[in-house]
Amino acid sequence: MNVRHSILLLALMLLVGCNSSSTTPEGPQAADADNDKPRVALIMKSLANEFFSTMADGATEHQAEHADDYDLVVNGIKDERDLSRQVSLVEEMVASGVDAIVIAPADSKALVPALRRASQAGVVVINIDNRLDADVLAQEQISIPFVGPDNMAGAKTVGDHLAAKLNKGDKVAILEGIRTSFNAQQRLKGFQAAMQDAGIEIVDSQTAEWEMSKANTIASSMLSEHPEIKAILAANDSMALGAIAAVKSAGREGEVMIVGFDNITAIQEAIKQGKVLATADQHGDQLAVFGIEAALKQVNEKSAATADVETPVDLITKESL
Template sequence: MNFTKKAVLAATTTIAGSAFATFAMADSYVIGITQNNVGVDSYQTTYERAFIAAAEANDDVEVVVLDAGGDVARQIAQMEDLIQQEVDAIIIWPTNGEAVIPAVRKAHQAGIPVIVTNSNIAEQGFDFVASFSGPDNITQGSRSAEIMCDKFKDMGIEDEARVVQISGQPGYTTAIERQQGFDERLPEVCPNVTLVETQPGDWNREKSQQVMEAFLVKYDDIDGVYAGDDNMGVGALNAARAAGREGIIFVGATNFSVGYEAMEAGEYWGSIYQSPVDDAEAALKTALDVLNGEDVPFLNYFDTPKITQDNMDEFTKPVF
C-alpha cells in the first residue's frame, strides 16, 4: 500500500463497531483500531475516550474505532473488515497474543502497517508488526516485586513472608509478562520470600475477590498479595476486609483510582503508575510516525514509575 495515498474511507462507529460510513477526504490518513474489551475495566474505557479525543484534535486523521468485547474471533473479523476497508494503518489491542497473529500477518501482507498497543502479541508475530506502543509489562512486574520486597524489609519479615498472586487473563500477553516480571524479580531481591500460589483474576474485581476468598480459606498465613492491576488488587483487599484479615501488604501493577484511594486510606501499599491517556496518545502518535516514515523503535515504551503510600503525593489520582 502507498502510505501517502489520499484516504478515501472513514468510519463512524459505535463501541460495537458495526456502522461504517464512507466519504472522501484529502491528504489525510484513516487509522483503524480494534480494542480488547472496553467494557471490562475503566482503564480501557478511559483509553478509548482519550484515543478518540486525540484523533479529533488532529485534522489529518480519521479513525475507525472498534471493540472486540474480549472475543478473539470477533477481533479477527474486525481485522478482516479493516483490511477490506483499506485503512492506512491498524492499531490492535490484542485479545490473545497468539490467536491474532494470522490476522496481523494478513494486514502486513496487504501492505497495511500494524501497531500493537498496550499488550504485545506473541514473539512469532513480531515480523508482521511495525511497532509496539505501550508499557514494558515485564518491568512493571519486576518493579512491583521490588515494592513488595522493600516493604517486607521495612517490616523485618523478608526472611519469612508468604505471598499469593492474582494474575490477569490467561493467554493475555500483559498478564503473562507482568507475572513473569514479578516471578523472576522477587527471588532476586527477596530470596527467602515464598510465592505460595498464583490464580487468574481475569482483570475482574469480583472474580479476584472470589480468588482471594479461596486463598484466605486455604492459607492461614498470607503476608502479601500481588495483583496484575489495582482493579483485581482491590477485589482481593475487599475479601481480606470481609474476613477480618489485617496486615496483608497489597501491591498492584497498574494504579487505578480505587487503588489510589485505598492507598490514601492506608489499606493498599503500592502499585505502578500508568496513564491510559498517555497510552492512547502514544499509540496514535506511533501510527502516524510510522505512516510519515519516521524512525520508530520496534518496542516503543513509555515509562511507568513506582507509586506507594510514601510517594503518592507526587502523582495525581488516576481518572480511571
C-alpha cells in the same frame, strides 16, 4: 400511500441502513471515502475495564486536537476473552479501508494471523499494551512494532516496594492475568523476581483472567487455604479490587497488603485509604496516543515497520499520589 411512494420510502430506508456503523461504539465516525486524511482504527480489549476506557478517552482527545491530521475509529470488545470478536474487528476495519490499526490484543498469539492479513492488505499495524508473541510473528513471517512499557520491570518495581514492607520468609500469593497474554507473563515474572530477591515465599499463584469478580473468589480461597498470607500481588488493578473485597470478607483488613498494576481511579482512592500499598502507572491515557503517533509516522512517510518504542511505567504509592 401509493406504490411509487412506498418504493421511494423503501429505497431511503435501505440507504440509511447501508450507511450506519456498528463498529464504532465510541469516538468519531469513520471519514468519508473522498477524505485524504489517514484513518486510524484503535482496537482495544474490554471497554468495561477502566484502563481501556481511559485509553479510549485519551485517543479521542488526541484526535480532536489533531482533527486536520487524521480520523479515528475506536473499537473494543465486551469481554477480554472474546478473541473471535477482536479478530472480527480487525477484519472489519481492513474491509472498511482504514490506513492503520493500533491494537491492544486480547491474546498474544491468536490475533497474529489476522494482523498478518491486515498488513498484507497494506494496512499499517501497531501493537500496544500487550506484546504479540515473537515466535508466532516469526512463523507468520511478519514484523509488527510494539509500543508500550516494560511490564516485567514495572511489576518488579511494584514487587520490590512490597518486599521492603515484608520480612524474609513471609508468604504471599499472586493473582495472574490471562496466561496466554505476554503482559500477564511478564508481570508474573516481575513479581516472582522481586519475591525471590527478598527471600519471600509465593505459596499460591492463580489466574483470575484480569477480572475483579473472579479475583475476589480466588483470593478468598487463597486466604482460606493459606491463612499465613501477608500480601497479594495482583497483575492488574481490577483484580486488586477483587482482592480488597476478599480481604475485607476474611476480616483481615490491615493485615494483608495488596499491590496492583494500571493506576485506575478506584485504586488511587484505595491507596489513599491504605487498602492498597502500590500500583504501576503505564499512563493508559497516553498509551494509545503513542501507538497512533507511531502509526501516523509510518503512514505519512510510507516507510517500513518502525522499531519498538518503550513507553514509561512508574511506581505509584500513597506518597507519590
